[in-house]
Amino acid sequence: MEKARWQTHRVTIKDIARAANVDPSTVTRALQGSERVKTATREKIASLAAEMGYVPDMAARTLVNRRSGLIGVVIPDMTNPFFAEFGRGIEDEAAKHDLRILIIDTRGVEAAEREAVKLFLELKVDGVVVPMARGPQEYYDGLNDAIPLVHVNREEAKHRVNCDTVHGSILVMQHLLELGHRRIGFVRGPAPPGREPKMFAYRQALDEAGIHYDPELIFTFDGTLESTELIAEQVLALDERPTAIFGHNDVSAAGLIHALRDHKLSVPQDISVAGHDDIQLSGCIDPPLTTVAWPMYELGQQSVRYLYSLGQGKKPRAPKVPLPRLIVRESTGGPKAARKS
Amino acid sequence: MEKARWQTHRVTIKDIARAANVDPSTVTRALQGSERVKTATREKIASLAAEMGYVPDMAARTLVNRRSGLIGVVIPDMTNPFFAEFGRGIEDEAAKHDLRILIIDTRGVEAAEREAVKLFLELKVDGVVVPMARGPQEYYDGLNDAIPLVHVNREEAKHRVNCDTVHGSILVMQHLLELGHRRIGFVRGPAPPGREPKMFAYRQALDEAGIHYDPELIFTFDGTLESTELIAEQVLALDERPTAIFGHNDVSAAGLIHALRDHKLSVPQDISVAGHDDIQLSGCIDPPLTTVAWPMYELGQQSVRYLYSLGQGKKPRAPKVPLPRLIVRESTGGPKAARKS
DNA sequence: TTGTAGGCGTTATCAA
DNA sequence: TTGATAACGCCTACAA
Numbered sequence: 010m011e012k013a014r015w016q017t018h019r020v021t022i023k024d025i026a027r028a029a030n031v032d033p034s035t036v037t038r039a040l041q042g043s044e045r046v047k048t049a050t051r052e053k054i055a056s057l058a059a060e061m062g063y064v065p066d067m068a069a070r071t072l073v074n075r076r077s078g079l080i081g082v083v084i085p086d087m088t089n090p091f092f093a094e095f096g097r098g099i100e101d102e103a104a105k106h107d108l109r110i111l112i113i114d115t116r117g118v119e120a121a122e123r124e125a126v127k128l129f130l131e132l133k134v135d136g137v138v139v140p141m142a143r144g145p146q147e148y149y150d151g152l153n154d155a156i157p158l159v160h161v162n163r164e165e166a167k168h169r170v171n172c173d174t175v176h177g178s179i180l181v182m183q184h185l186l187e188l189g190h191r192r193i194g195f196v197r198g199p200a201p202p203g204r205e206p207k208m209f210a211y212r213q214a215l216d217e218a219g220i221h222y223d224p225e226l227i228f229t230f231d232g233t234l235e236s237t238e239l240i241a242e243q244v245l246a247l248d249e250r251p252t253a254i255f256g257h258n259d260v261s262a263a264g265l266i267h268a269l270r271d272h273k274l275s276v277p278q279d280i281s282v283a284g285h286d287d288i289q290l291s292g293c294i295d296p297p298l299t300t301v302a303w304p305m306y307e308l309g310q311q312s313v314r315y316l317y318s319l320g321q322g323k324k325p326r327a328p329k330v331p332l333p334r335l336i337v338r339e340s341t342g343g344p345k346a347a348r349k350s
Numbered sequence: 351m352e353k354a355r356w357q358t359h360r361v362t363i364k365d366i367a368r369a370a371n372v373d374p375s376t377v378t379r380a381l382q383g384s385e386r387v388k389t390a391t392r393e394k395i396a397s398l399a400a401e402m403g404y405v406p407d408m409a410a411r412t413l414v415n416r417r418s419g420l421i422g423v424v425i426p427d428m429t430n431p432f433f434a435e436f437g438r439g440i441e442d443e444a445a446k447h448d449l450r451i452l453i454i455d456t457r458g459v460e461a462a463e464r465e466a467v468k469l470f471l472e473l474k475v476d477g478v479v480v481p482m483a484r485g486p487q488e489y490y491d492g493l494n495d496a497i498p499l500v501h502v503n504r505e506e507a508k509h510r511v512n513c514d515t516v517h518g519s520i521l522v523m524q525h526l527l528e529l530g531h532r533r534i535g536f537v538r539g540p541a542p543p544g545r546e547p548k549m550f551a552y553r554q555a556l557d558e559a560g561i562h563y564d565p566e567l568i569f570t571f572d573g574t575l576e577s578t579e580l581i582a583e584q585v586l587a588l589d590e591r592p593t594a595i596f597g598h599n600d601v602s603a604a605g606l607i608h609a610l611r612d613h614k615l616s617v618p619q620d621i622s623v624a625g626h627d628d629i630q631l632s633g634c635i636d637p638p639l640t641t642v643a644w645p646m647y648e649l650g651q652q653s654v655r656y657l658y659s660l661g662q663g664k665k666p667r668a669p670k671v672p673l674p675r676l677i678v679r680e681s682t683g684g685p686k687a688a689r690k691s
Numbered sequence: 692t693t694g695t696a697g698g699c700g701t702t703a704t705c706a707a
Numbered sequence: 708t709t710g711a712t713a714a715c716g717c718c719t720a721c722a723a
Contacts, residue, residue, distance in 0.1 A: 015661075016496055021716055032694045037718060047692060064496070067472040068412035069716035072699045077409070087437065087453070088630075093429040096455055109469055112428070112453040114437055128450055131408040155357055155405070234630060260630065267634040289429075289575060289601065293608040295636030362700055373710045378702055388708060410700030413715045 020063045028061065029054050040065075071133050080108045080313060081129030081137045083122060086232075087114040090288035091258070091305065095140065095161075098309020106317050108135060117199060117232060119143045130156055136316035140308070142166075143201055157319035159312050163204075168319065169327050170311045174206035175213075177301040177333030181255050181283045182214030184299070184335055188343045190253040190281065191218075194226040196240060196265070198257030207285070211255060226251050230261040237264030238271075244280070245272055252344035253281035259288045259300055266294065266340065277342035287336055296339035304331040361404045369402065370395050381406075412474050421449045421654060422470030422478045424463060427573070428455040431629035432599070432646065436481065436502075439650020447658050449476060458540060458573060460484045471497055477657035481649070483507075484542055498660035500653050504545075509660065510668055511652045518642040518674030519551030522596050522624045525640070525676055527559050529684045531594040531622065535567040537581060537606070539598035548626070552596060567592050571602040578605030579612075585621075586613050593685035594622035600629045600641055607635065607681065618683035628677055638679035645672040 022036040029036065031050065039046045039054035046054075071077040080103055084092055096112075103110050113128065115121035122144050129137050130152075140161035142149070149166065152158060160166035162174060185193055195211045215222055225247060228240040240261075244250055256262035262284030266276045276282050276296060284291065287302035311328045318325040363377040370377065372391065380387045380395035387395075412418040421444055425433055437453075444451050454469065456462035463485050470478050471493075481502035483490070490507065493499060501507035503515060526534055536552045556563055566588060569581040581602075585591055597603035603625030607617045617623050617637060625632065628643035652669045659666040 015498065019496075019716095022718095023716080033716090034695080034718075035693055038693090041718095045692065050692080062496070064468075064471050066413070066474065066716050067469075068409045068418070068474060069699090070718080071409035072407070072413055072701090072716080073718045075699075087428045087455075088431045088434040090429045090431070096428065097457070100455075100457075109465075110454065112455060113451065114428075114441075114453060116438070116441075124450075127405070128408075130405050133407065133409060155360075155403075157356065234634065263631055263634045267636075267638075270636075290604055290631055290635070293575065293604045294631070294634060295608075295611075297608075360700095363702095364700080374700090375702075375711075376709055379709085382702090386708065391708085407700050410715090411702080413700080413717090414702045416715075 019066070020058075020061045021066070022063070025054060025057050025061060025063060028057050075133070076135055077133045078108055079129075079132060079134040080110050080316065081125070081132070081134040082110060082112045083125045083129075083137065083139045083142070084112055084114050085117045085122070085141050085143065087112065089258075089260070089286075090290070091286045091303075092140070093289070094305035095309040098306040098311075099138065099313050100309075102310040102313035102317075106313070108313070108317075115143075117143065123148065126152070126158070135320055136313075138312045138316065139163075140312075145201070157316050159315050159319070161308055161312055164206075168315065170308055170315055170330060171327060172303050172308055172330055173332055175210040177285070177303065177335070178207045178210030178255070179214055180333065180335040181285070181299075181301055182211060184337060185253045185255065185281065185283065185341065186214065186218050188253070188281065188341060190251075190344050191220055192223075192226070192249065192251045192253075192344075193220075194228060194244065194251035194254035196228045196230050196254060196256045196261050198230055198261070199232055207255075207257065228254075230257045230264075234260075234264040234267075237261055238268045240265055241268035241272055241274075244269070245274075251280065253283070253341065256282060256284045259284035259286045259291045259298055262298055262300070262340070263290070263294050266296075266298075276340055279345060281341040281344070283341050291336075292338065299338045299341040300336050302334045302336050304333070307331055360407070361402045362407070363404070366395060366398050366402060366404060369398050416474070417476055418474045419449055420470075420473060420475040421451050421657065422466070422473070422475040423451060423453045424466045424470070424478065424480045424483070425453055425455050426458045426463070426482050426484065428453065430599075430601070430627075431631070432627045432644075433481070434630070435646035436650040439647040439652075440479065440654050441650075443651040443654035443658075447654070449654070449658075456484075458484065464489065467493070467499075476661055477654075479653045479657065480504075481653075486542070498657050500656050500660070502649055502653055505547075509656065511649055511656055511671060512668060513644050513649055513671055514673055515547035516551040516554075518626070518644065518676070519548045519596070520555055521674065521676040522626070522640075522642055523552060523555030525678065526594045526596065526622065526624065526682065527555065529594070529622065529682060531592075531685050532559075532561055533564075533567070533590065533592045533594075533685075534561075535569060535585065535592035535595035537569045537571050537595060537597045537602055539571055539602070540573055548596075548598065569595075571598045571605075575601075575605040578602055579609045581606055582609035582613055585610070586615075592621065594624070594682065597623060597625045600625035600627045600632045600639055603639055603641070603681070604631070604635050607637075607639075617681055620686060622682040622685070624682050632677075633679065637681045639677075640679045640682040641677050643675045643677050645674070648672055 026033040039051045113125035136157040160169040284300040291298040367374040380392045454466035477498040501510040625641040632639040
């Protein structure tokens with residue numbers, strides 16, 4: 010078996026300096042495009058660097074510059090399509106400031122979230138974005154300005170870019186209430202207890218409509234489709250079934266619809282189901298999903314913009330981002346009883 | 351506006367050394383858990399480090415160690431659910447070797463792919479995984495062993511972990527042919543020309559079945575759902591429509607099914623649609639999608655394992671991974687004509 | 692316009 | 708068991 014070999018000695022500015030017959034510091038300046046280098050020298054060095062396959066050593070640079078030019082993004086579940094536009098917003102804004110993006114996926118594991126932040130800290134990134142953080146706020150407070158860190162959607166965070174979750178959820182609830190539903194179920198997601206704005210909105214909407222809160226109508230989605238089947242069974246087992254369900258997100262809603270169908274309930278005829286997130290496939294499932302769309306692109310943009318200001322030593326106020334929008338499609342309709350009457 | 355401040359001076363081993371009244375080198379040893387440090391000293395230093403909030407400086411470490419303990423993953427589209435299990439496989443295997451994972455999402459942009467590899471190079475990562483690379487092989491060959499780099503699914507790559515794409519696609523085609531389809535459409539994805547194993551399989555299967563290849567039946571998915579609507583229109587406009595379509599992936603298949611329905615064609619009664627990838631929602635859309643599942647977890651695992659061997663100076667052979675599996679659900683059925691007869 | 696020198700934080704080696 | 712030292716690759720004064 011042939012032995013593979015990695016380049017033992019990477020080309021450094023010293024090598025280039027030797028080849029160009031100048032001092033390493035001149036190479037540095039030349040590579041930075043400094044005016045204080047004779048054009049001829051600069052060009053010579055540039056072509057030499059390219060020829061020799063010079064790759065700057067970020068470690069060395071970061072060490073001396075005390076910054077890396079990197080932004081770390083801690084994503085709870087990168088495959089959640091919800092984050093697609095968010096990523097684009099981050100990238101686009103980062104590009105404007107010559108920052109590069111690194112992503113760590115925590116799969117929703119709280120310990121992994123801390124590990125991620127820790128790694129970014131060690132990497133001396135210029136800033137960290139943590140959307141939908143799972144970890145306790147105390148942990149982040151404990152970081153104590155060790156690094157510019159902005160949360161996305163965390164009311165209690167010092168530095169944050171927020172979208173009005175409650176508003177979006179209220180829109181869904183109002184929609185369902187206006188359709189005539191009185192018995193509405195709610196699917197909780199894997200959020201830290203005490204931090205459930207959707208749940209808060211759910212209860213508030215019920216309150217305002219004068220509807221009694223019934224714990225029987227609260228279900229839990231754990232991120233897997235299996236759990237939506239469980240939810241369907243729980244719904245079926247109820248003496249008095251809900252006529253509508255507000256799902257934690259579109260994946261859970263899609264799973265639930267599918268599971269309900271397996272049990273011969275049709276959506277929205279027998280039961281309405283609304284989701285949250287407006288993922289790419291929301292409009293493709295059958296029936297197309299009523300849901301809430303967030304301005305994810307803007308959230309991404311604003312996060313980096315905020316981070317950048319922080320890095321500049323400013324302390325910007327929490328920026329305003331557009332409100333969530335209700336997207337009414339076909340998975341919601343009037344309740345059976347209401348239609349009958 | 352209050353001025354935000356970042357810690358000017360991070361705690362270093364020198365600070366700890368001073369506090370513990372020892373030499374920095376002793377701190378290093380202690381922190382490494384070396385046996386060559388008195389237990390008392392070690393413990394004292396450990397608690398001091400924790401107390402003082404010491405965060406190691408990766409830049410300095412990487413500089414002297416000449417390695418970072420990082421693995422870079424270049425993902426073409428992180429929100430493609432296709433990569434969910436892949437990521438898990440990578441993580442799990444990386445954890446075994448004490449490697450940490452960094453992800454860059456290229457959004458399918460070839461230039462971004464190179465930038466990503468470049469950044470990882472600069473970061474001195476221990477290895478790079480590039481699944482479904484878009485860039486030309488010459489680029490990667492040009493890297494010339496600058497770093498351990500393994501491709502996922504790229505036949506022509508020197509270091510690769512492959513899943514038999516052709517096999518999987520043949521399974522779909524055989525399935526459709528066995529159902530009696532003779533006029534089968536194919537949806538191309540955004541792959542570099544000349545590197546289209548699915549297309550290859552499509553044509554080969556047709557050949558073997560003695561069916562003439564008709565360029566009219568080739569459509570193109572560009573990653574957006576809009577393009578699936580276009581495809582539907584193109585299908586509709588055909589004099590002789592296909593009775594089945596093999597879609598590039600599940601997203602395109604789901605979009606296509608939805609679009610066909612908007613045009614009053616039902617699936618699979620009027621036209622069968624098969625996908626590829628078996629994403630989380632494949633079973634939830636209506637009708638549940640016939641598709642191909644890849645052993646993504648294993649692919650992720652094997653990539654890192656391969657990378658690790660490379661790093662050890664070995665040159666492992668391309669590892670064997672399980673074959674793709676055909677998942678028959680309800681989006682495919684016999685052709686209308688066949689059923690009539 | 693270019694060179695010299697010192698240091699960024701950490702570690703490995705050698706000496707004590 | 709611990710300390711001193713040099714080095715990793717790069718950059719920024721400052722000097723020439």
